[in-house]
Amino acid sequence: MKDYELLIAGNPELRRKAQPVDRVDEEVLELFREMIHVMHRDEGFGLAATQIGIHKRVIVLDCSESYLPGDGYMYIVNPKISWKSEETDIQEEACLSVPGLGVPVERSLELKMSYLDENNDEKLLHAKDFFARALQHEMDHLDGKLMIDYLSPLKKKMALKRIEKIMQWKDSDGEETSIK
Numbered sequence: 001m002k003d004y005e006l007l008i009a010g011n012p013e014l015r016r017k018a019q020p021v022d023r024v025d026e027e028v029l030e031l032f033r034e035m036i037h038v039m040h041r042d043e044g045f046g047l048a049a050t051q052i053g054i055h056k057r058v059i060v061l062d063c064s065e066s067y068l069p070g071d072g073y074m075y076i077v078n079p080k081i082s083w084k085s086e087e088t089d090i091q092e093e094a095c096l097s098v099p100g101l102g103v104p105v106e107r108s109l110e111l112k113m114s115y116l117d118e119n120n121d122e123k124l125l126h127a128k129d130f131f132a133r134a135l136q137h138e139m140d141h142l143d144g145k146l147m148i149d150y151l152s153p154l155k156k157k158m159a160l161k162r163i164e165k166i167m168q169w170k171d172s173d174g175e176e177t178s179i180k
Contacts, residue, residue: 006096006097007050007052007053007097010160010163010164013053014097014141016050016055016144021056023116024075024119024120031049032073035058036073038051039096044096045062046061059074059076060076061074076116078115079113079114079115080113080115081136082113084136089109091104092105093147097146103147103151103159107132107133108132109132111127112125112127113135148160
């Protein structure tokens with residue numbers, strides 16, 4: 001197993017748009033396994049391939065917790081949103097690639113999307129509430145967008161400086177320290 005590093009805000013690789021996958025093959029299945037490893041190692045519940053420097057339209061979600069439907073992992077390839085509700089709300093989001101920060105982001109409360117699953121089968125999905133928010137967040141990554149992009153230019157600049165400090169502290173003692 002490769003030990004992929006999680007890319008952190010400020011890394012230009014996070015801004016590259018991910019490319020569609022032709023089909024789910026053994027390489028993509030291995031990518032799913034690698035992404036799950038990184039997601040759990042860094043204590044997340046969702047991860048886009050872009051966050052580990054792989055520019056393919058691939059997402060994994062941990063659905064074993066009560067905030068997402070299901071009892072295992074959800075494997076998503078080439079997601080396409082066909083509809084978003086006009087009704088939105090603003091919630092604070094967290095992100096593995098933006099450590100130590102919570103950012104209020106306005107998102108649609110519902111969406112419909114199509115995707116390929118781990119068996120290369122076309123699926124249709126109607127997601128609501130937190131599940132819809134999580135999918136929109138991960139799909140932003142596939143398009144080279146981070147949650148800090150929803151901030152004003154000044155707040156975004158301040159957020160990047162804060163992340164830089166957090167990462168310096170993490171590097172200096174091996175422990176992550178967040179700023180409140």
